[in-house]
Amino acid sequence: MTQASPTARVTTWLRAFTAALRSGDIATTAALFDTPCFWRDMVTFTWNITTLEGRDAITAMLEARLAEVGPDAFRIVGEATEIDGACEAEFVFETRLARGQGYLRLRGERCWTLLTAITGLKGHEEKSGPTRDSGVVHGVYKNRKTWLEKRLEEERELGHSTQPYCLIIGGGQGGMALGARLRRLDVPTIIIDKNPRAGDSWRNRYKSLCLHDAVWQDHMPYLPFPDHWPVFIPKDQMGDWLEAYALIMELNYWTSTRCVSARYDDAAREWNVVVERAGARVTLRPKQLVLATGMSGVPLVPSFPGATSFKGAQLHSSAYRSGEAYAGKRCVVIGSNNSAHDICADLWEHDAEVTMVQRSPTVVVRSETLMIFSWEHVYSEAAVARGITTELADLMGASVPHRLTGPRAKPVYDRIRDHDKDLYARLEKVGFQFDFGEDGSGIACKYARRGSGYYIDVGASELVCDGRIKLKSRVAVERITENSAVLSDGVELPADLIVYATGYGSMSGWAAQLISPEVAAKVGLCWGLGSGTSNDPGPWEGELRNMWKPTHQDGLWFQGGNLVQARFFSIILALQLKARALGIPTPVYGMQQVHHHG
């Protein structure tokens, strides 16, 4: 081992890397990587989001792409640190066409993990700070158009006499974050949303909901929350924020608008999208169509025998609002993940008699514990005080290849399990089935693999433990009668209300619904890594399927995920769209194969 400082070691490596790339010497470049090694690229080298695992994969990519990309000027940002024997640091670089940032981990003098991510296209940088617009054109001119006149003209014309380059279906956090990026990049865009007000995607959720992620994770691009905003933002406050955000970021946001149909015209290389806006049909012809309809996809309601005969109320968790109407009523909640727990708690708070039906194991972690062990070091007041801004935390998070997230998370969950052993013992005692994922890797991995399967405990586990929420576990629902749910162990649960907290299908379900089953099948499933664990069949993909990157349908893109992802990947996706709007050639390297049809 060398005696050089972490910063000196990173600087040396980046210099060698720059030199090898500049000289086109792929063998030397590859030799700078350790075994094993991972290079995760977002757009700068591959016009794709892809993780190259091992020297051979890196060599193959460079052989295909190096000459065209022209990478250069890799330069450390700030100081490197040494963590668990690896030396890590943020850096910036450029290519012939783009600017990028990245994150490097060295083991010894070789690269263990490398992230390269696009931040801008040269000559098309977002105007900001010193390059911001003047706002006023000094001097006096005839026929000057004011900011308002230009805004109103755009609102009047875009989608009618002029066409948006990009249409985003779904105006939640994902659609808005992408819309804001595209606005800053001067890509004409319309966002449509079925709700009457921006922010309703949060307002419409159940009453007691607060964001499960802490405020430092939740900032939208360009406009951070004020410093007094609560750690866990109530859903209606978040709704108001998003409504203000749409106004401030000057989004062309069509409320009360539904997509009726979408069809790709191969000859014209554009979409024909019929939307219904406040009752009137409008046909839009964008070049690019982004589904930002919620990473959770279409609600899944199992078709239990007899369900149609049920005389009480039954609804999917996505349609649940409040327990107010159910005081004294018998409620059965089918499912045991986040929504199921929150809804059971809400029903109990409103004096309902509530039973949770658990069909498969759930990862349970107390919110405070998750904060301490998983997030505190990157997304927290303390992290900010140490200079880890939300942007740097995002970069650090993205720098870990998916292959490593499980092994890195496991020891954390071992500590969590020990920290809250009392809770887990009591959950076990009442028969609640919990695990930490099949490989003990916990919530983040389950989220990436299947987008579900966990509960971040903000109090409902206590109610389960002490029986205020009744529990039936290790059972299936066999059938529904007029006034009950009958379980596989023969128990009959009388019910006035049945809530199906049974999850969501893949986002490709939206493509099937809005475009066609053929296009959905061609594109394949969205989300998931191919980890081979439950609900995430292999083969290994290395990246989330179809998210924020090119799909097998020309001009079709998927934007989704939590607020961290909405923020971080929105610029990655926006720059792919901007490059296409500019007519820059965008040859996609390492295009995914479709293993699972949507």
Place this chain on the structure above:
Amino acid sequence: MTQASPTARVTTWLRAFTAALRSGDIATTAALFDTPCFWRDMVTFTWNITTLEGRDAITAMLEARLAEVGPDAFRIVGEATEIDGACEAEFVFETRLARGQGYLRLRGERCWTLLTAITGLKGHEEKSGPTRDSGVVHGVYKNRKTWLEKRLEEERELGHSTQPYCLIIGGGQGGMALGARLRRLDVPTIIIDKNPRAGDSWRNRYKSLCLHDAVWQDHMPYLPFPDHWPVFIPKDQMGDWLEAYALIMELNYWTSTRCVSARYDDAAREWNVVVERAGARVTLRPKQLVLATGMSGVPLVPSFPGATSFKGAQLHSSAYRSGEAYAGKRCVVIGSNNSAHDICADLWEHDAEVTMVQRSPTVVVRSETLMIFSWEHVYSEAAVARGITTELADLMGASVPHRLTGPRAKPVYDRIRDHDKDLYARLEKVGFQFDFGEDGSGIACKYARRGSGYYIDVGASELVCDGRIKLKSRVAVERITENSAVLSDGVELPADLIVYATGYGSMSGWAAQLISPEVAAKVGLCWGLGSGTSNDPGPWEGELRNMWKPTHQDGLWFQGGNLVQARFFSIILALQLKARALGIPTPVYGMQQVHHHG
């Protein structure tokens, strides 16, 4: 002169100051000040905004206040710098009840200028960053109220079954900034505004208006503009920002609401304010009433003989919207300050034939030049890059006692005059009367003395120079006929439109209108320093009359000014109100006398 570093010198002085104050040794304390010296206090020592000029004034204040105030722990923030022979630095301190910040200038080892300003009341600090609320109450409770339920309950009850502690009349930047501070300090407050939407106070201005101050000066408290916002924000964009601000800051903002009357009940020590909200009358009984109705006060329209006979359109500049209707029409604009120039330019842009009637000299400075010579070093991208945040710039600005602003500005204006000598020569040639104030101190001083008398040139001076805006100067308006304005030199200007860009009265005019002429007279004029220059009669006051500080009417306050003042003084005023809401004794030292009745 010592060889010690500026930081060491400031540290030494603050230590000596702390020690002298702590021991109650007023003579020693006074001896730490130079001759001349200035101590500007905002609330921490005096429960007032007042500048003590000279050792005797300082001694007298300390004799009255020191024992009760208990100041302590003066501590430098950052590093001191040496500028023009004075050594200056930011500091913080505390008193028995409050926390404060300040700014110090030393000449040699003695204090030349001292600013002490309140930032918070101990035990009642705003929650922010590490002390922010959780948002969610972990655990599950019956009858929990959500954020939305609490907001709706407050909206329903406040002003009806419960009373606001504070009522703010006027919901522009001043009312909103103060409202946001009070919200953060948990002081129940209602803001009323006559317009249908928050932000309309800007939207309703003339079409071509952009903010005259640059974006770094314009931030509202707690929520800075995004980095891409233009240098000079268009008025409608500012309107949208303020509308979003009211939502985000959770202001109780009553739109479409007018104040009908206000009367102070001396026995109950509260106001009876009748307001008309969307047609219905509501009586409010706040303890404190803040007029934030615009520092410019009631529009002044001179009553020229014959004006009622005029057959064309005539309006005050505040009612002017756009020149669209006046293409080819003959327009006379009476006045030669900011609004007059902007309106003349707007009319010319819309192909009107326009004449400006100048009755007295105007300070003209080109916007770019003002930026370079006056603002660039404190409010700019470059300043931010040097660590001068908007908050620090505010503090530095406030640290200069009014007595010194003129002498400090004069050399700057000498340079400005030289820099733009071509412009001034051409203005002179067409007969435009310009000056730099009676003592050459320029715009900022004119603004403090009379709130008017200047034009920040964004292009109209060019039109005046080349005759596209016709000019009549050194004249008065003698009378108005059916179709013209007749000037004191006998010239008759045919007119289809007359715009009175003739300024505004004192804010105490609002008190006369809404409360009573007696209260307005008791309170006296607002604004102005008593400089003895035109429109600002003496005696010298040292501070703006009645602004942001106690008046001679119990429970009546004035909030107003530009965005810098709205931001900076809103916390000063808010904490005075909070202290009263808490029932803390607030003996006002150095209460101003009323020399000019409103």
